[in-house]
Amino acid sequence: MLEFSQSSAAxxxxxxxxxxxxxxxxxxxxxxxAVDVAGGGVLxxxxxxxxxxxxxxxxLVLHGIPGVKAPRVVLVGLGRKSALDAxxxxxxxxxxxxxxxxxxxxxATAYLPEVDVSGHDANWRARTCALAIDHACFRYxxxxxxxxxxxxxxxxxxxxxxxxxxxxxxQARAIAxxxxxxxxxxxxxxxxxxxxxxxxxAKTIADEHAESVTLEVLERADMQKLGMGALLAVSSGSxxxxxxxxxxxxxxGDEKPHALVGKGVTFDAGGLNIKPTGSMEEMKYDMCGAxxxxxxxxxxxxxxxxxxxxCVVPSVENAVDGGSYRxxxxxxxxxxxxxxxxxxxxxxxxxxxxxxxxxxxxxxxxALVDAATLTGACVVALGAHASGLFSADDALADALLAAGNAxxxxxxxxxxxxxxxxxxxxxxxxxxxxxxKSAGAVTAALFLSHFTEGTRWAHLDVAGTAWxxxxxxxxxxxxxxxxxxxxxxCANM
Ligand code: BES
Ligand code: MN
Ligand code: ZN
Numbered sequence: 001m002l003e004f005s006q007s008s009a010a011x012x013x014x015x016x017x018x019x020x021x022x023x024x025x026x027x028x029x030x031x032x033x034a035v036d037v038a039g040g041g042v043l044x045x046x047x048x049x050x051x052x053x054x055x056x057x058x059x060l061v062l063h064g065i066p067g068v069k070a071p072r073v074v075l076v077g078l079g080r081k082s083a084l085d086a087x088x089x090x091x092x093x094x095x096x097x098x099x100x101x102x103x104x105x106x107x108a109t110a111y112l113p114e115v116d117v118s119g120h121d122a123n124w125r126a127r128t129c130a131l132a133i134d135h136a137c138f139r140y141x142x143x144x145x146x147x148x149x150x151x152x153x154x155x156x157x158x159x160x161x162x163x164x165x166x167x168x169x170x171q172a173r174a175i176a177x178x179x180x181x182x183x184x185x186x187x188x189x190x191x192x193x194x195x196x197x198x199x200x201x202a203k204t205i206a207d208e209h210a211e212s213v214t215l216e217v218l219e220r221a222d223m224q225k226l227g228m229g230a231l232l233a234v235s236s237g238s239x240x241x242x243x244x245x246x247x248x249x250x251x252x253g254d255e256k257p258h259a260l261v262g263k264g265v266t267f268d269a270g271g272l273n274i275k276p277t278g279s280m281e282e283m284k285y286d287m288c289g290a291x292x293x294x295x296x297x298x299x300x301x302x303x304x305x306x307x308x309x310x311c312v313v314p315s316v317e318n319a320v321d322g323g324s325y326r327x328x329x330x331x332x333x334x335x336x337x338x339x340x341x342x343x344x345x346x347x348x349x350x351x352x353x354x355x356x357x358x359x360x361x362x363x364x365x366x367a368l369v370d371a372a373t374l375t376g377a378c379v380v381a382l383g384a385h386a387s388g389l390f391s392a393d394d395a396l397a398d399a400l401l402a403a404g405n406a407x408x409x410x411x412x413x414x415x416x417x418x419x420x421x422x423x424x425x426x427x428x429x430x431x432x433x434x435x436x437k438s439a440g441a442v443t444a445a446l447f448l449s450h451f452t453e454g455t456r457w458a459h460l461d462v463a464g465t466a467w468x469x470x471x472x473x474x475x476x477x478x479x480x481x482x483x484x485x486x487x488x489x490c491a492n493m
Pocket of ligand 3: 265268286345347348373374
């Protein structure tokens, strides 16, 4: 994670290994103008020669400009001045981060937050720029040999916004902490990232914030006593024990808490309905919902938000073994509802249903949001750009959509209509765990809704947004920004 600070030094005089400056297609930004004047018209000449376009996506690194103290200047295209909206700004910050991470520098000063972005203030610009550059500079190192892990990379980022942005930078620090936590946990391989490891990570959060955070970890025997037959069934084929992690943060006396619940399947082989080659390889990311709610919890705690918050993570491995649960098993859930298993690969909803019912019953939260890499169907519907949002509560849904828009960690509302309910009918139990071919993301959410009755609840399906697939894939840290913003909004911060 980068160390953020605020800078008010002039771009030509700042003592920094690298200065990052925005360039419009049709105008100079204030920082670009300052560099141009100090450098005797160097940018103007590059514009004339066509080397500097200011187009979105175009970056240019200049070295040793006379009159400019920093040895490197990264010029980042911002597009047309009138078209600079939040997305264009974010993209430019991201381009800047990608340019920075390939330079041999450990510190930089970014002047991008000086430019106007319609509808947003300087704190937002500083925060968004800090987070985007931090995101681009993230590098997974946990299981690399020291020579590879220790390669130099940017460590410090100063932000110049033309205003006091201490608040935006403080927020960026807390959010980056949560996002980085989620990304590192999400990237960790499943032989290391077991339910036990996730519980240990929750303990590091609780230990670091012992004044406001408490942790309980429920073991298999505890879950048996609580009648969590669905959560236990999923874990029954795995050699690694299940954990139900419960973190509580007290920031507001005796008020009822907000609640976050996250799917923590550390590897999803599918169970007896085993996944085929091509579908199984990346299922270490099936705990990204858990990583996301833990990261958002960490952010909320670091910000000392004046709310109470609980974070509940059911964590298991969905494996294949003689002890595995079977299609056609009927499970008795904590809520008293029986469930017929028609597919052991629809396991996320089974661990979540017990965790959701437990959270509702024990804490009576003012609002409950869960995050889960729940369905491939949601990836088909929305791809990588929007998380699927499901809620029967319009005000809660609107609050979450707004939080996603403000952080560019966007969600899109999907239906949760009762019209789909008949798809979950079962001859042998109260409900079945799958709803057939059509509307798979909706029927998964509807399944969960049976276990949150009477609670203000929303579900985020992050199967398409929490990670980027491929050989060089990675965990994105989503939906930490959305959830953290929602909690900030709930706390009026
Ligand atoms: N973890 C998967 C969902 C998933 C699939 C996430 C692809 C990311 C990428 C989930 O447990 C699952 O296997 N869902 C099944 C449900 C089906 C059996 C009803 C799916 O989506 O195919
Ligand atoms: Mn599955
Ligand atoms: Zn899964």
